Amino acid sequence: MELEQAKQQFIQTWGNFGTQWGINRSMAQVHALLIVSDSPLCTEDIMERLSISRGNANMNIRELTNWNLIYKESIAGDRKEYFRAEKDMWEVAKRIVKERKRRELEPLQQHLAELKKVEQSYESISFVATIENIERLVSRLDSLSGTLMKADEHVFFGKILNLFK
Amino acid sequence: MELEQAKQQFIQTWGNFGTQWGINRSMAQVHALLIVSDSPLCTEDIMERLSISRGNANMNIRELTNWNLIYKESIAGDRKEYFRAEKDMWEVAKRIVKERKRRELEPLQQHLAELKKVEQSYESISFVATIENIERLVSRLDSLSGTLMKADEHVFFGKILNLFK
DNA sequence: ATGTATTTTCAATTATTATTGAAAATATTG
DNA sequence: CAATATTTTCAATAATAATTGAAAATACAT
Structure with a gap:
């Protein structure tokens, strides 16, 4: 299996697992995406990679932040907010x-x-x-x-x- | 608070709690009802007490049985199936x-x-x-x-x- | 302060999941 | 073996939850 494929699969699996525990699929998928991402991602990146709307991405990013599962990270010279996941x-x-x-x-x-x-x-x-x-x-x-x-x-x-x- | 009221409240609370953990409300409520019921109940009883349909009652009773959370119990001279919950x-x-x-x-x-x-x-x-x-x-x-x-x-x-x- | 980039909100829409209820299947009785 | 009681199934419907997307709000730069 190719790396990108495996990451995609992981996002899928994590999403399904989430729904079984009362966590909505998008939230779990955003989390999974950030977990397997080597660099921080911005809202645009997340929207693209998961094919979800801005509103959805924004809402779940916020929720994951509330849960302390992801952090804001700034990238020098870029005014967008980037996010990375706790990986431990x-x-x-x-x-x-x-x-x-x-x-x-x-x-x-x-x-x-x-x-x-x-x-x-x-x-x-x-x-x-x-x-x-x-x-x-x-x-x-x-x-x-x-x-x-x-x-x-x-x-x-x-x-x-x-x-x- | 009156006993019946308290039981009703418990059923409600247990149901809400269930939904947060990926268990559907009716299933949690049937479970709760049987937990606080002193005697075993049949499908009819459950339908009435929770105001749910026969199909819904039947399905969730079966599922609770699969989870080993409730048991079938027969009552002499009655041909219906009765159920009681594990209370420990x-x-x-x-x-x-x-x-x-x-x-x-x-x-x-x-x-x-x-x-x-x-x-x-x-x-x-x-x-x-x-x-x-x-x-x-x-x-x-x-x-x-x-x-x-x-x-x-x-x-x-x-x-x-x-x-x- | 004005324009632009970015984020947030939320009513409307869509998707998902739960529920109904009547028909079919099964079990039980005499 | 009928007749009847009981349970199960499942397509249709309803209820709930998730998602969209455009408009509003906010943050930032010059």
């Missing part, structure tokens, strides 16, 4: 986890806490127990993600794997 | 992880392996390095999920948390 994939994973935690786990925890305020009764006992069960799970995922964030990659996995062998 | 949320988490691993991580690993077959050249070096970086990440997620699956809840989190304090 462990770092990428950590940032995605961090962001989803903030955007989803935390709000979910609040919702669950609200639900426990249901009026007490014989019938509500098992409901509250279930909610508490979920709270426990969520707070565990939460600590796990916190741990993940702080842990150095090598040390973390080394210890995990040793723990259970 | 740790178990639920493990099954979701197991299923997503099988459906997504494994195919992704195959794709990545393919991409490494790109023809060697000066330009392809960094591409292959990136792919290998991703492979490493994926195989780590893979072991982590494997570990998760076998680990007892308490032991697992106890050890994790001790590790990093």
Whole structure:
């Protein structure tokens, strides 16, 4: 397979993978494109390479910036903004986890806490127990993600794997 | 808040949460309904409680069954099929992880392996390095999920948390 | 300040995904 | 084996989400 072909394929694969996780295809594809690009790209470049509109490119670039997955980079003598991706994939994973935690786990925890305020009764006992069960799970995922964030990659996995062998 | 109201709210919340993770709203809602239901429910019950069509109910019940998140249950003297949900949320988490691993991580690993077959050249070096970086990440997620699956809840989190304090 | 390049916004459109519901298939009963 | 209950399928429809593109806003240079 040729290099350009392989990159194209990767962009496709990453896009599909994204949609399965609630990330829209274009966003995942812009991300993939920047990951496999050796030099920073501007909006025009991205529009061309992915055949998407300016609006679409702009919106997803912004969103990826919010997720801390890509950075602005200026090129001397050019007034356009260029973008490059974080290429350390462990770092990428950590940032995605961090962001989803903030955007989803935390709000979910609040919702669950609200639900426990249901009026007490014989019938509500098992409901509250279930909610508490979920709270426990969520707070565990939460600590796990916190741990993940702080842990150095090598040390973390080394210890995990040793723990259970 | 009243119990029925709280259950309704939970179903809503679980549904929204699902959509953010690539699971369709109805499926998440059927799941939620069964989680908070004290007795097993049949298709009719589910249709009514969620105001969804027979086809929709049937399809999502089947899908939840494939994910091992709900079970068929028969009620003596009734010829309809009834369903109940696994209520141990740790178990639920493990099954979701197991299923997503099988459906997504494994195919992704195959794709990545393919991409490494790109023809060697000066330009392809960094591409292959990136792919290998991703492979490493994926195989780590893979072991982590494997570990998760076998680990007892308490032991697992106890050890994790001790590790990093 | 004026003109030009660049970025952003957002209503309209298109594409995708989910849902319906009636018909077909299957299972169960007497 | 009918008759009936139940489940499944799937083409049509509806709902949702993504995308476009041109206009507005902003940033920059002279």
